[in-house]
Amino acid sequence: MSSSLHPELFDLSFEFLLAERNNAIVEREKAVKALQKALLICDKALEERDEARLARKEERIARLRQVATLEDAIHKQEAKQRDEKETQNYAATSTTDEYILEVRYSAKDQKPNDRTKADSIL
Secondary structure, X not given: OOOOOOHHHHHXXXXXXXXXXXXXXXXHHXXXXXXXXXXXXXXXXXHXXXXXXXXXXXXXXXHHHHHHHHHHXXXXXXXXXXXXXXXXXXXHHHHHHHHHHHHHXXXXXXXXXXXXXXXXXX
């Protein structure tokens, strides 16, 4: 079949096919480069998304720690106030008990009218 074609025409056909093949290779290389660039963009976007998620997670952890610290401080303050109140109640009770004892002991030494006053206090 090649013998029926003129040799120059055969050479031109071959060069045309070779050029087409080379163009296809070049186009494929361009497409591959475009896909690689797209992959890099996607990778960068994924990395930024992951960094943003990590930052939000760290912010949530920091807020939770703040809340825990505040709750701990509140509990400590409440405990301190309870202790102070118990101490005041104990001191008041002790003082009242001591006062009652003083009144009773001093009532023994006083006149009958003074004793009724002391008993009314009790």
